[in-house]
């Protein structure tokens with residue numbers, strides 16, 4: 001048997017209503033903040049991600065699906081969206097058309113990670129990028145939008161963690177302070193952290209090793225060394241979050257190692273997703289657009305993992321959607337009326353009703369069973385004694401009420417259904 005590739009998952013019809021609910025909610029919230037949808041190709045030139053995410057990150061270093069196409073161009077399935085959005089922004093000179101561009105997206109992403117619950121190789125993210133303003137209002141806005149989406153799903157155990165990374169200059173100065181502090185303890189660090197000490201010291205804060213934790217907890221914190229402007233902006237972000245009742249905590253260990261990340265960084269975690277608890281992450285990247293060859297333009301954004309959010313909903317038993325139903329099931333009572341049934345179904349479908357008929361030559365009883373299984377709101381009987389006297393019989397399943405209609409007046413049936421249907 002050929003199976004789906006490790007780390008990929010089919011999303012089967014019975015799961016789709018949850019996906020669609022979440023996607024609709026995402027669209028609704030983003031559009032209330034006036035973000036416009038953007039869709040970019042599934043693959044890009046590899047160099048875009050190498051430059052846009054950073055060669056030293058796990059994503060670029062270990063996780064990308066990279067291949068050469070027939071013209072020997074190195075291509076990569078997108079592992080995240082920011083670099084692609086920025087590429088499109090530069091390529092189409094969108095910054096020249098208007099000073100501030102607010103985009104949102106919903107898209108599959110690809111990373112060759114070790115699969116586990118909440119971690120896949122093809123997964124889906126929604127997120128946004130606001131390009132063109134340094135205003136901390138935007139930092140707060142995207143955190144509020146992300147929180148609002150998760151909150152509307154009734155997720156309870158949400159925590160927003162925020163931090164500020166300052167600008168590269170203040171970060172460089174801090175790195176030296178951190179280096180001096182850790183130098184004497186270097187031999188006590190885990191092997192991974194010792195490597196990070198030399199390569200990208202800030203990443204030591206990502207270490208999950210317990211013995212590293214104590215050393216990290218006692219180290220000087222970046223937030224205490226950031227520049228004045230970043231500090232002021234961070235105060236504004238915190239004030240706006242408080243005023244909007246967003247429960248947040250400052251997490252000084254939330255750092256990102258790359259120079260084009262600036263100022264605000266944040267994560268939203270859920271206590272209910274197990275080890276993969278981050279539902280969403282983002283922040284400011286005022287230097288990335290320049291890095292990718294565009295005119296200097298500040299930017300801020302976040303990405304959230306759809307599978308992880310749905311998993312949290314499942315664990316917390318939120319997002320209980322009503323059972324699916326159809327509007328009308330047409331029961332064929334005589335086999336010679338098969339085509340008539342088909343014709344009627346076409347008529348009601350053109351009127352935008354959700355209609356099903358039998359394609360398996362089933363008995364009337366079996367067709368009724370199917371109508372019940374599909375939660376049909378109405379059943380139309382075609383055939384039998386009524387048909388001999390030129391009538392159809394319509395049953396309103398909710399009340400059990402039945403009524404005959406002349407066969408040449410399907411319009412009357414439609415009107416009755418439309419008046420009584422519950423959406």
Ligand code: AMP
Pocket residue numbers: 080111113118119120121123124125278279280281282303304305306307308309
């Ligand atoms: P990142 O782009 O790494 O900041 O991730 C943003 C969000 O995407 C995370 O918080 C997760 O919810 C989700 N995510 C990242 N990697 C995966 C993965 N391999 N499988 C499922 N979800 C993921």
